[in-house]
Amino acid sequence: MKIATFNINGIKARFQAFSDWLDESAPDVAILQEIKSVDENFPREHFEDKGYSVHTHGQKSFNGVAILSKLPLEDITTGLPGDDDDEQARWIEATVMGEKAIKICGLYLPNGNPAPGPKYDYKLAWMQRLQERAKLLLASEEPALMAGDYNIIPQDEDAARPDAWRDDALARPESRDAYRRILNLGFTEAFRARTQGGGDYSFWDYQAGAWNRNDGIRIDHFLLTPQCADLLNDSWIESDVRGREKPSDHVPVWVDLAA
DNA sequence: ATGACAATCAGAGATTGA
Secondary structure (H helix, E strand, O other), rough: EEEEEEEEEOOOHHHHHHHHHHHHHOOOOOEEOOOOOHHHHHHHHHHHHOOOEEEOOOOOOOOOOEEEEOOOEEEEEEOOOOOOOOOOEEEEEEEEEEEEEEEEEEOOOOOOOOOOOHHHHHHHHHHHHHHHHHHHHHHHHOOOOEEEEEOOOHHHHHHHHHHHHHHOOOOOHHHHHHHHHOOOOEEEHHHHHHHHOOOOOOEOOOOOHHOOOOOOEOOOEEEEEEHHHEEEEEEEEEEHHOOOOOOOOOOEEEEEOOO
8 A cells, every 4th residue: 555645735736736646656545735725625526536535624725634545435534633723724534444444644733933932832732732642543553644744854864954944843842852752652754764864855945946956854754653664665755746847845755555 | 134935815915834
Protein backbone atom coordinates (compact mmCIF):
# COMPACT_ATOMS: atom_id res chain seq x y z
CA MET A 1 0.00 0.00 0.00
CA LYS A 2 1.53 3.28 -1.12
CA ILE A 3 0.43 6.38 0.77
CA ALA A 4 1.42 9.98 0.03
CA THR A 5 0.93 13.14 2.08
CA PHE A 6 0.85 16.35 0.06
CA ASN A 7 0.18 19.98 1.03
CA ILE A 8 -1.24 21.10 -2.31
CA ASN A 9 -1.64 24.82 -1.45
CA GLY A 10 -5.15 25.18 -2.85
CA ILE A 11 -7.19 22.70 -4.91
CA LYS A 12 -8.45 25.46 -7.19
CA ALA A 13 -4.99 26.77 -8.01
CA ARG A 14 -3.45 23.29 -8.11
CA PHE A 15 -6.22 21.40 -9.88
CA GLN A 16 -4.37 20.49 -13.08
CA ALA A 17 -0.95 19.94 -11.51
CA PHE A 18 -2.43 17.81 -8.75
CA SER A 19 -4.63 15.81 -11.10
CA ASP A 20 -1.65 15.08 -13.37
CA TRP A 21 0.44 14.05 -10.36
CA LEU A 22 -2.30 11.73 -9.14
CA ASP A 23 -2.49 10.03 -12.55
CA GLU A 24 1.26 9.63 -12.81
CA SER A 25 2.24 8.72 -9.25
CA ALA A 26 -0.98 6.82 -8.50
CA PRO A 27 -0.96 6.59 -4.70
CA ASP A 28 -3.38 4.11 -3.14
CA VAL A 29 -4.09 6.81 -0.57
CA ALA A 30 -3.43 10.56 -0.82
CA ILE A 31 -3.57 12.62 2.38
CA LEU A 32 -3.99 16.29 1.47
CA GLN A 33 -3.55 19.57 3.32
CA GLU A 34 -4.44 23.16 2.47
CA ILE A 35 -7.23 22.33 0.07
CA LYS A 36 -8.40 25.92 0.76
CA SER A 37 -11.94 25.00 -0.22
CA VAL A 38 -15.30 24.36 1.34
CA ASP A 39 -16.44 20.76 0.94
CA GLU A 40 -19.10 21.67 -1.65
CA ASN A 41 -16.54 23.23 -4.00
CA PHE A 42 -14.00 20.39 -3.91
CA PRO A 43 -14.04 18.72 -7.36
CA ARG A 44 -14.79 15.30 -5.90
CA GLU A 45 -16.40 13.82 -9.00
CA HIS A 46 -13.22 14.42 -11.01
CA PHE A 47 -11.26 12.22 -8.62
CA GLU A 48 -14.06 9.70 -8.11
CA ASP A 49 -13.97 9.18 -11.88
CA LYS A 50 -10.33 8.15 -11.45
CA GLY A 51 -11.33 5.49 -8.94
CA TYR A 52 -10.78 7.36 -5.69
CA SER A 53 -13.21 7.78 -2.85
CA VAL A 54 -12.99 11.36 -1.64
CA HIS A 55 -13.47 12.69 1.90
CA THR A 56 -12.86 16.35 2.68
CA HIS A 57 -12.87 18.52 5.78
CA GLY A 58 -12.72 22.02 4.37
CA GLN A 59 -13.41 25.63 5.21
CA LYS A 60 -13.51 28.88 3.31
CA SER A 61 -10.20 30.31 2.04
CA PHE A 62 -7.71 28.58 4.32
CA ASN A 63 -6.60 25.26 5.77
CA GLY A 64 -8.68 22.20 4.88
CA VAL A 65 -7.67 18.53 4.73
CA ALA A 66 -8.78 15.55 2.65
CA ILE A 67 -8.22 11.84 2.08
CA LEU A 68 -8.45 10.28 -1.39
CA SER A 69 -8.31 6.48 -1.50
CA LYS A 70 -8.51 3.72 -4.09
CA LEU A 71 -9.10 1.28 -1.25
CA PRO A 72 -12.29 1.28 0.82
CA LEU A 73 -12.41 3.71 3.75
CA GLU A 74 -14.33 3.18 6.97
CA ASP A 75 -15.00 5.19 10.13
CA ILE A 76 -14.28 8.63 8.69
CA THR A 77 -14.24 11.38 11.30
CA THR A 78 -13.09 15.01 11.20
CA GLY A 79 -11.79 17.52 13.70
CA LEU A 80 -9.10 17.01 16.34
CA PRO A 81 -10.74 16.32 19.72
CA GLY A 82 -10.12 18.50 22.74
CA ASP A 83 -11.53 21.93 21.83
CA ASP A 84 -15.12 22.28 20.67
CA ASP A 85 -14.50 25.96 19.87
CA ASP A 86 -11.73 25.21 17.34
CA GLU A 87 -13.26 25.85 13.91
CA GLN A 88 -10.09 25.43 11.84
CA ALA A 89 -10.21 22.43 9.47
CA ARG A 90 -6.96 20.62 10.23
CA TRP A 91 -7.71 16.97 11.05
CA ILE A 92 -9.34 13.96 9.32
CA GLU A 93 -9.27 10.26 10.16
CA ALA A 94 -10.24 7.12 8.30
CA THR A 95 -9.47 3.41 8.34
CA VAL A 96 -8.12 2.12 5.03
CA MET A 97 -9.14 -1.45 4.30
CA GLY A 98 -6.19 -3.01 2.45
CA GLU A 99 -4.71 -6.43 3.12
CA LYS A 100 -4.49 -5.08 6.64
CA ALA A 101 -6.64 -2.30 8.07
CA ILE A 102 -4.61 0.89 8.66
CA LYS A 103 -5.89 3.85 10.67
CA ILE A 104 -4.91 7.01 8.79
CA CYS A 105 -4.89 10.45 10.43
CA GLY A 106 -4.33 13.43 8.15
CA LEU A 107 -3.24 16.66 9.81
CA TYR A 108 -2.37 20.25 9.00
CA LEU A 109 -0.60 21.51 12.10
CA PRO A 110 -0.82 25.29 12.70
CA ASN A 111 2.07 27.39 11.44
CA GLY A 112 2.27 29.43 14.65
CA ASN A 113 4.00 32.56 13.38
CA PRO A 114 4.56 35.14 14.60
CA ALA A 115 6.11 33.68 17.74
CA PRO A 116 5.60 34.49 20.47
CA GLY A 117 1.96 35.50 20.20
CA PRO A 118 -1.59 34.13 20.09
CA LYS A 119 -0.97 32.13 16.91
CA TYR A 120 1.99 30.46 18.56
CA ASP A 121 -0.10 29.73 21.65
CA TYR A 122 -2.69 28.11 19.37
CA LYS A 123 -0.02 25.96 17.75
CA LEU A 124 1.30 24.68 21.07
CA ALA A 125 -2.23 24.08 22.40
CA TRP A 126 -3.08 22.18 19.21
CA MET A 127 0.02 20.03 19.67
CA GLN A 128 -1.06 19.23 23.22
CA ARG A 129 -4.37 17.97 21.82
CA LEU A 130 -2.46 16.03 19.17
CA GLN A 131 -0.43 14.36 21.90
CA GLU A 132 -3.62 13.20 23.61
CA ARG A 133 -4.97 11.74 20.37
CA ALA A 134 -1.59 10.13 19.71
CA LYS A 135 -1.64 8.38 23.11
CA LEU A 136 -4.98 6.81 22.27
CA LEU A 137 -3.70 5.62 18.89
CA LEU A 138 -0.78 3.89 20.59
CA ALA A 139 -3.07 2.38 23.23
CA SER A 140 -5.14 0.80 20.47
CA GLU A 141 -2.10 -1.34 19.55
CA GLU A 142 -3.32 -1.30 15.94
CA PRO A 143 -1.43 -0.21 12.81
CA ALA A 144 -1.99 3.53 12.65
CA LEU A 145 -0.24 6.60 11.29
CA MET A 146 -0.46 10.37 11.54
CA ALA A 147 0.71 12.15 8.42
CA GLY A 148 0.69 15.65 7.05
CA ASP A 149 2.17 19.11 7.21
CA TYR A 150 3.48 19.29 10.78
CA ASN A 151 4.98 22.75 10.32
CA ILE A 152 7.88 21.44 12.43
CA ILE A 153 11.57 21.35 11.45
CA PRO A 154 12.55 18.50 13.77
CA GLN A 155 16.32 19.08 13.83
CA ASP A 156 18.90 21.46 12.34
CA GLU A 157 19.72 18.86 9.68
CA ASP A 158 16.16 19.31 8.37
CA ALA A 159 16.86 22.86 7.14
CA ALA A 160 19.34 24.07 4.56
CA ARG A 161 19.94 27.18 6.68
CA PRO A 162 19.04 26.22 10.26
CA ASP A 163 20.18 29.56 11.70
CA ALA A 164 17.58 31.37 9.56
CA TRP A 165 14.81 29.42 11.35
CA ARG A 166 16.14 29.60 14.90
CA ASP A 167 13.42 31.97 16.20
CA ASP A 168 10.67 30.79 13.85
CA ALA A 169 7.59 28.94 15.10
CA LEU A 170 8.63 25.95 12.94
CA ALA A 171 11.91 25.46 14.80
CA ARG A 172 11.70 27.18 18.20
CA PRO A 173 12.64 24.93 21.11
CA GLU A 174 9.05 24.79 22.43
CA SER A 175 7.87 23.56 19.02
CA ARG A 176 10.58 20.95 18.71
CA ASP A 177 10.00 19.82 22.29
CA ALA A 178 6.27 19.37 21.68
CA TYR A 179 6.99 17.35 18.54
CA ARG A 180 9.54 15.16 20.31
CA ARG A 181 7.16 14.55 23.22
CA ILE A 182 4.74 13.04 20.70
CA LEU A 183 7.43 11.11 18.83
CA ASN A 184 8.86 9.76 22.08
CA LEU A 185 5.54 8.24 23.07
CA GLY A 186 6.62 5.47 20.72
CA PHE A 187 6.17 6.58 17.12
CA THR A 188 8.54 5.94 14.24
CA GLU A 189 9.14 8.85 11.86
CA ALA A 190 9.08 6.98 8.57
CA PHE A 191 11.50 9.02 6.46
CA ARG A 192 14.14 9.14 9.21
CA ALA A 193 13.78 5.39 9.71
CA ARG A 194 15.11 5.00 6.17
CA THR A 195 17.37 7.99 5.51
CA GLN A 196 19.86 9.66 7.85
CA GLY A 197 21.67 12.96 7.50
CA GLY A 198 20.74 16.31 6.04
CA GLY A 199 19.85 17.63 2.62
CA ASP A 200 16.34 16.19 2.21
CA TYR A 201 13.47 18.68 2.26
CA SER A 202 9.72 18.78 1.62
CA PHE A 203 9.13 22.55 1.33
CA TRP A 204 10.85 25.31 -0.59
CA ASP A 205 9.59 28.89 -0.36
CA TYR A 206 8.38 30.51 -3.57
CA GLN A 207 10.61 33.47 -2.80
CA ALA A 208 14.23 34.23 -3.61
CA GLY A 209 14.77 31.16 -5.80
CA ALA A 210 14.65 28.81 -2.84
CA TRP A 211 14.03 25.73 -5.01
CA ASN A 212 16.88 26.48 -7.40
CA ARG A 213 19.23 27.01 -4.46
CA ASN A 214 17.85 23.94 -2.64
CA ASP A 215 17.11 26.23 0.30
CA GLY A 216 14.46 23.96 1.80
CA ILE A 217 13.06 22.59 5.03
CA ARG A 218 11.63 19.17 5.94
CA ILE A 219 8.27 19.72 7.64
CA ASP A 220 5.95 17.03 6.18
CA HIS A 221 6.13 13.80 8.16
CA PHE A 222 4.69 10.34 8.73
CA LEU A 223 4.52 9.13 12.33
CA LEU A 224 3.83 5.40 12.62
CA THR A 225 2.67 3.36 15.61
CA PRO A 226 4.88 0.32 16.33
CA GLN A 227 2.35 -2.00 14.67
CA CYS A 228 2.47 0.21 11.58
CA ALA A 229 6.25 0.65 11.66
CA ASP A 230 6.51 -3.14 11.46
CA LEU A 231 4.87 -2.87 8.03
CA LEU A 232 7.18 -0.14 6.67
CA ASN A 233 8.84 -1.13 3.41
CA ASP A 234 10.12 2.30 2.39
CA SER A 235 9.67 6.06 2.70
CA TRP A 236 10.80 8.79 0.33
CA ILE A 237 10.25 12.39 -0.76
CA GLU A 238 9.11 13.06 -4.33
CA SER A 239 11.10 16.26 -4.58
CA ASP A 240 11.07 16.62 -8.38
CA VAL A 241 7.39 17.66 -8.16
CA ARG A 242 8.61 21.06 -6.89
CA GLY A 243 10.19 21.78 -10.30
CA ARG A 244 7.02 21.24 -12.36
CA GLU A 245 4.54 23.74 -13.77
CA LYS A 246 2.58 25.79 -11.22
CA PRO A 247 3.86 23.76 -8.27
CA SER A 248 2.81 23.80 -4.64
CA ASP A 249 5.55 24.98 -2.31
CA HIS A 250 5.42 21.51 -0.70
CA VAL A 251 6.10 18.15 -2.38
CA PRO A 252 4.63 14.69 -1.68
CA VAL A 253 6.16 12.49 1.02
CA TRP A 254 5.52 8.76 0.71
CA VAL A 255 5.42 5.52 2.65
CA ASP A 256 5.08 2.03 1.23
CA LEU A 257 3.50 -0.35 3.75
CA ALA A 258 3.21 -4.14 3.60
CA ALA A 259 -0.54 -3.86 3.97
C1' DA B 1 15.87 43.94 4.38
C1' DT B 2 9.36 47.17 6.27
C1' DG B 3 11.78 42.96 0.61
C1' DA B 4 10.93 38.94 -2.50
C1' DC B 5 6.35 34.86 -3.90
C1' DA B 6 1.78 32.80 -4.12
C1' DA B 7 -3.17 32.09 -2.98
C1' DT B 8 -7.73 33.78 -1.33
C1' DC B 9 -11.57 36.88 -1.40
C1' DA B 10 -12.98 40.32 -3.83
C1' DG B 11 -13.02 43.16 -7.34
C1' DA B 12 -7.93 46.77 -4.07
C1' DG B 13 -5.17 45.46 -1.11
C1' DA B 14 -5.13 43.09 3.36
C1' DT B 15 -4.33 38.50 5.19
C1' DT B 16 -2.09 34.18 5.45
C1' DG B 17 1.47 31.22 4.76
C1' DA B 18 6.51 29.29 6.38
